[in-house]
Amino acid sequence: MKLYYSDRAKEYERVYFRDDPIRQQGQINIQGTMKEFFKNRNVLEIACGTGYWTQFVQQEAEHITAIDFSPEVLSIAKEKDIPSNKVTFLRGDAYNLESITGNFDAGLANFWFSHIPKARIQEFLKQLHFKLGEGSRIFMADNVYIRALGGTLIKKENDENTYKIRTLENGSKYEIIKNYYTETELRNIFGPYSNDLEVHYGQCFWWISYTTR
Incomplete structure (x- = not known):
């Protein structure tokens, strides 16, 4: 996964410019x-990638600390016209947030949740909530499964995760974890952490928001 996103850095944002009115509106x-x-x-953004979503959030946020494991995508993010006093881009591990310094009252993780192995979901969420503390706001968005888009969904015996094969412009192929969730599954996962969970389930994307207990 880490190698895939590093190699895909220069192609990363093309997915957001597909000629599809429904996706664009989403x-x-x-x-x-x-x-x-x-x-x-004060937002802690997990897996910020090239800063595509960061550039919008920074317009209203007090400050964003945006982390990603890939130096290649962070290099592209730092080239964006984003005020340095509003956003700090750092190399960081989504599963080891203790090393990230700062006081945060919000967390963002867009198009990352589908890449988390299901066995590590609770590990990720518990340490994220611990890092942010009670009363923090959390927002996540990701893809809804569309059969004809993004290649064949691969299932493996005795494996609760699903996978997809991704091909880059240079012809290299990567098998990556890509898990999709129903609205009910999302409520079951995030509901125990909040009293005000909101789930939006659209044609192309889902997004959730809540305040931590």
Whole structure:
């Protein structure tokens, strides 16, 4: 996964410019919801990639510390026209947030949740909530499964995760974890952590928001 996203860095954002009105409207909705949700907040962004979503959130947030494991995507993110006083890009591990310094009252993880092995979901969420503390706001968005898009979904015996084969422009192929969730599954996963969970389940994307207990 780490090698895939490093090699894919220069192609990363093309997925957001597909000629599909439904997808484009979904992305606009996510942008607007995030900007309002994170207004005046100190945000810890997990797996920020090339900073595509960061550039929208920073317009309303107090500050964002955006982390990613890949130096290649972070290099592209740092080239964006984003004020340095609003965003700090750092190399970091989503499963080891203790090493990230700062006081945060919000967390963002867009298009990362589907790549988490299901056996590590609770590990990830518990340490994220511990890092942020009670009363913090969390927002996540990811893909809804569409059969004809993104290649064949691969299932393996005795493996609860699903996978997809991704081919880059240079012809290299990678098998990556890509898990999809129903609305009910999302409520079951995130519901225990909040009293105000909101789940939006659209045609192309889902997004959830809540305040930590």
